[in-house]
Amino acid sequence: MLVVMDAHATPEQIERVCAEIREMGYTPNPMPGPTRTAIGVTGNEGAIVETSRIVLLPGVREVIRVTAPYKLVSREFREADTRIQIDDLIIGGSEIVVMAGPCTIESREQLLAAAQAVKAAGATVIRGGAYKPRTSPYSFQGMGEEGLRLLAEAREITGLPVVTEVMDTETLPLVMEYADIIQIGARNMQNFALLKKVGKTRRPVLLKRGFTATIKDLLLAAEYIVAEGNGAVILCERGIRTFDDHSRFTLDLSAVPVLKSLTHLPIIVDPSHATGHWERVLPMARAAIAAGADGLIVEVHPNPVVAVCDGQQSLLPDRFAEMMDHITRIAQAIGRSVAGRPASTGVLQEPALKSQ
Amino acid sequence: MLVVMDAHATPEQIERVCAEIREMGYTPNPMPGPTRTAIGVTGNEGAIVETSRIVLLPGVREVIRVTAPYKLVSREFREADTRIQIDDLIIGGSEIVVMAGPCTIESREQLLAAAQAVKAAGATVIRGGAYKPRTSPYSFQGMGEEGLRLLAEAREITGLPVVTEVMDTETLPLVMEYADIIQIGARNMQNFALLKKVGKTRRPVLLKRGFTATIKDLLLAAEYIVAEGNGAVILCERGIRTFDDHSRFTLDLSAVPVLKSLTHLPIIVDPSHATGHWERVLPMARAAIAAGADGLIVEVHPNPVVAVCDGQQSLLPDRFAEMMDHITRIAQAIGRSVAGRPASTGVLQEPALKSQ
Amino acid sequence: MLVVMDAHATPEQIERVCAEIREMGYTPNPMPGPTRTAIGVTGNEGAIVETSRIVLLPGVREVIRVTAPYKLVSREFREADTRIQIDDLIIGGSEIVVMAGPCTIESREQLLAAAQAVKAAGATVIRGGAYKPRTSPYSFQGMGEEGLRLLAEAREITGLPVVTEVMDTETLPLVMEYADIIQIGARNMQNFALLKKVGKTRRPVLLKRGFTATIKDLLLAAEYIVAEGNGAVILCERGIRTFDDHSRFTLDLSAVPVLKSLTHLPIIVDPSHATGHWERVLPMARAAIAAGADGLIVEVHPNPVVAVCDGQQSLLPDRFAEMMDHITRIAQAIGRSVAGRPASTGVLQEPALKSQ
Amino acid sequence: MLVVMDAHATPEQIERVCAEIREMGYTPNPMPGPTRTAIGVTGNEGAIVETSRIVLLPGVREVIRVTAPYKLVSREFREADTRIQIDDLIIGGSEIVVMAGPCTIESREQLLAAAQAVKAAGATVIRGGAYKPRTSPYSFQGMGEEGLRLLAEAREITGLPVVTEVMDTETLPLVMEYADIIQIGARNMQNFALLKKVGKTRRPVLLKRGFTATIKDLLLAAEYIVAEGNGAVILCERGIRTFDDHSRFTLDLSAVPVLKSLTHLPIIVDPSHATGHWERVLPMARAAIAAGADGLIVEVHPNPVVAVCDGQQSLLPDRFAEMMDHITRIAQAIGRSVAGRPASTGVLQEPALKSQ
Secondary structure (H helix, E strand, O other), rough: OEEOOOOOOOOOHHHHHHHHHHHOOOOOEEEEEOOOEEEEEOOOOOOOOOOHHHOOOOOEEEEEOOOOOOOEEEEEOOOOOOOOOOOEEEEEEEEEEEEEEOEOOHHHHHHHHHHHHHHHHHHHHHHOOOOOOOOOOOOOOOOOOHHHHHHHHHHHOOOOOOOEEEEOOHHHHHHHHOOOOOEOOHHOOOOOOOOOHHHHHHOEEEEEEOOOHHHHHHHHHHHHHHHOOOOOOEEEEEEEEOOOOOOOOEEOOHHHHHHHHEEOOOOOOOHHHHHHHHHHHHHHHOOOOOOOOEEEEEEEEOOOOOOOOOOOEEOOHHHHHHHHHHHHHHHHHOOOOOOOOOOOOOOOOOOOOOOO | EEEEEEOOHHHHHHHHHHHHHHHHOOOOEEEEEEOOOOEEEEEOOOOOOOOOHHHHHEEEEEEEEOOOOOOOEEOOOOOOOOOEEEEEEEEOOOOOEEEEEOEEEOOOOHHHHHHHHHHHHHOOOOEOOOOOOHHHHHHHHOOHEEEEEEEEHHHHHOOOOOOEEEOOOOOOHHHHHOOEEEEHHHHOOOHHHHHHHHHHOOOEEEEEOOOOHHHHHHHHHHHHHHHOOOOEEEEOOOOOOOOOOOHHHHHHHEEHHHHHHHHHOOOOEEEEHOOOOOHHHHHHHHHHHHHOEEEEEEEEEOOOHOOOOOOOOOEEEEEEEEHHHHHHHHHOOOEEEEOOOOOOOOOOOOOOOOOO | OOEEEOOOOOOHOOOOOOHHHHHOOOEEEEOOOOEEEEEEEEOOOOOOOOOOOHHOOOEEEEEEEEOOOOOOOOOOOOOOOOOOOOEHHHHHHHHOEEEOOOEEEEHHHHHHHHHHHHHHOOOOOOOOOOOOOOOOOOOOOOOOOHHHHHHHHHHHHOOOOEEOOOOOOOOOOHHHHHEEEEEEEOOOOOOHHHHHHHHHHHOOEEEOOOOOOOOOHHHHHHHHHHOOOOOOOOOOOOEEEEOOOOOOOEEEOOHHHHHHHHHHHEEOOHHHHHHOOHHHHHHHHHHHHHHOOOOOEEEEEOOHHHOOHHHHHEHHHHHHHHHHHHHHHHHHHHHOOOOOOOOOOOOOOOOOOOOO | EEEEEOOOOOOOHHHHHHHHHHOOOOEEHHHEOOOEEEEEOOOOOOOOOHHHHOOOOOOOEEOOOOOOOOOOOEEOOOOOOOEEEOOEEEEEEEEEEEEOOOOOOOHHHHHHHHHHHHHOOOOOOOEEOOOOOOOOOOOOOOOOOOHHHHHHHHHHHHHOEEEEEEEOOHHHHHHHOOEEEEOHHHHHHHOOOHHHHHHOOOOOOOOOOOOOHHHHHHHHHHHHHHOOOOOEEEEEOEOOOOOOOOOOEEEOOOOHHHHHHHHHOOEEEHHHHHOOOOHHHHHHHHHHHHHHHEEEEEEEEEHHHHHHOHHHOOHHHHHHHHHHHHHHHHHOOOOOEEEEOOOOOOOOOOOOOOOO
């Protein structure tokens, strides 16, 4: 921590700040300069110092924090990548994992058709929403427990683990009965009560970055879960809110290498919600893998035109299979592979633009 | 709703879109133009049409929604301002209401000192956090129920109603036992489970705008509450996240006149969290009232230097009294008054800069 | 400057950084901590140190700058407010200055009607654009020199100084023949060639904040002008670009107190371009004055319906007069006054909503 | 264009709007609905209608534009990709073009070392700045004409075309004597005087997206150039300004597929300025190619530690060669190739993290 004094701070003011730092149990290191004095603080052992005591003292201009406020999730705490195992599947290893399925579970037919199609194309986790956070109270809110039961059936039929969103602490026990991976959505990334509850379980968690969350916010949200004892957290970049209006959100792919350097947790990318349009899912899925992501979560619908929600961003099964071909080749190009996919061969065909 | 076709859309594609619209029960109004055709959709009676069915049809470029997706909270639904009464106090009337107190309840002494000081200066609601949403799991998380009990004591002593934050559905019943106004924080603005639960009560709700929420998002969050039957919602602008880094958040004061034109609900402003620094609270509190806000929620601490949280943005009681003087004069200048304050007289003194 | 080392940095790496700092002519102050070492740099006398030499050394995690990179415009360099005098008018004193007129000069009739109307209501500077920066090449680009001549005529008739925009270095000499204040628009805030040229003149400059500029960027742009010898710079907040879409731009009023603390230059606000809608000009003009701005620049058009540009945000003369009444009262409420306006008396009437 | 009326608009108000539309020479198409009437406007032949006349009429709620305001640069105007030829090189074809070199030309040794190294690794255009837009007036502003002469020497030695930035209209003739491609920087993207002047030349232009520019703004800036007769415009995504603070800018890669669908102009990506850190250049360069970009512009410095500017984001020649290997493989994976590079073979080695 560094305390920057005003240019006109008096020696008494500087001494008072040093005294306060000492009283807090730390060591002040004053560095007088020609225009102003700065005071380094050492001995805080990485603790999060409440800075109000200092910043409000007379003559103080600013307090700059140096230590990152997250610990357990940091690369410094644990250098090796975290690998999360679910049956035979490993998330966070050299193999790229693709989770796919419909945004919202609408019916048995829809879910099973999607699940079988994505499995055939190489997805290794089935996704599907039973409880849906909807901006409007008048939009379809999900099938609830009935959706969860269908998800269990999809798991049985395909043999693949399933991921689904939990929206609040009350339904968590129910969701736990069905989900192999519990998803926390972007709007709930700072629902701290929910983070703590999920942290007390030992179920893998897919934590989506809030669309206004900084990288630090995301890592602190993960820290909430890990601090409760659950280290199986998968981070997910899904687009941030910016002035730009050409997509629903701005997919922040440079977050991938940044997160890779700051944390040992696996990072996946959701190109469907970020772009909001199926035509952009293929290029952004490729780009995510090229940027170093450990996986993808993608929306696939057997008949997007009749989807009750987000049909515009869902891939048809054929388009999804094409996407899998592309990312398999991208993965190979950077020395990785896609879980459950043979090494790619043959000629690649560029998709025709428009009209799925 | 307006469907914009591609420049090269064929007559068959246009007819297919029209057929789809008819099948959905609405009326298509094709408008052929020299470069492209647009199709107006009427007869939807304001329903939220799921647009996937149309936007994915061949030849469709874009679907533009015209109708606002919120209803009950809109000015068109109800022209007269909503006034929320709590004992003698009316929020949303011509009188401006100031809520004040510490960010976090830390002790009996602290809360009661703050409560008495803000009452003396003219605040008409006491604020204080018992459950605190903190970005880091290692920060103080609030006193919990003990804090709520202290808040009740502050109410008894001052005779003023109290507002406090509820963080999740599980603690809502407990918070309901103590709070006159239930606050939903910015991070929970889209915690839909919580919104619905609070909507089933008949207690006034202070709904803070999420720091990445558009005006439409905020109004839809309010719609969640009102749609459950609780019309007593107070909106609160508290700063949005932007590229700008000179303040913690960018206080979006132009949201005040915009909200005033779109909704009948009262709007207050939180200058403390937005600016993050006590020196900017006074000018932004004045600006909020000048922009037309119905009230303020402000952090006051008897001794900010020892605050466990957000001390930097808390006003000393004397500074708060000065702020009340200023806003009383601003209110008069625009033909309003401040609840519980006599009309201002006498000479106004500008505050010295820095050092509370 | 503070150099933060990696947690695992070796003593040799730390020593190498210290050696590099010494070689640059500064003094390293190593502060060993339990998890990492930080090295304070002193002796740089406020110089802008190119940090590449250090940040790329092995074992360095981050370099944090402490000293603000602007000097001449800073409050620390010069404590007293800069006052800019144009004839009898002083900008940056206790009196608030209002500049008003049409966005674009369209005709002699239009400009003179607007000029006389705004003078009658108390404006003390006439604004009007002869060269217009337009996002589209197909929009009206301004009357050019003919517009400047009309502006000179408006000055002669009203006796008020005029402000107009210069768009490039080539037309600067021509604009200098007519303008009392030279405006640099938001899109040109980092047109460094233009800043330098304007800095070589001794004409007052109205420098608009770029809509993506941080406060630091704005102050450095002003520093470009002042460093060339022209200290008469008026800063102008006119809205920043954010995710929010309810207004054209988000008016960042908290920039006003922040700028007041960082710089001695006067600060005015443009509520017309920021909000993009005349109905919001009145509340935001009031809020700007309440926040501490030294003036306003406002668009007024005798007949906005036929304006070639930005008619939607222009006030009718009657509405402008009403705005002047309001801000005169707000100014009084905070102990200031409006240049050229008698102290306000009488009853204030709230404007009816909508329909100018 | 669609005019949306207020819910309570009277038949007279609707008729007046229709009359106004007719008077402007267009055709009104009223669509009465249960809550409000909307009026479609046809017959405008794609002209940019100034909407003030209509939006300010009584009873009008909103005017929604449907037609894109750019024409010549749009995919609808010209379906085939624009290919820009410079000697043997084609930009915008199936081959990916890489431009590389130092941010700033510092000396003959530095530039020639960089030029030869990037040529050896497969770059086909040399970049180097002689005039540098710097946020601070105290930063190095470039070598000026001396730098241009060195650039010409680098061209002669390598046989590769050169790209360099022009900062203002006055130095354009000088830059034209040396540059094969004229770069317009992000801060000048809306310097309309410069755009028009460059549009009057027939030299290829590299137009960088302003860091606050929407896609529409960027395409309109390109339209300024093309409308003057110069169709050889290369668009460049280089990061936008967002709340996110982990990188200097947020690289908006989804702009690539969006631009590809809206315009026929080639699109390249600058991963150096966007990320601001050399370690992130490799993953983001790969991601850009995977997203469909037609090329890259990358900073390479023979000795970044002594760079006068942006050393932190410059690649060492060895790292650049590694990047070329990676993107060659990515290009192959999506059925493209890199200009001047043989098809890749052999084993790919992942770079060690940190320490160039």
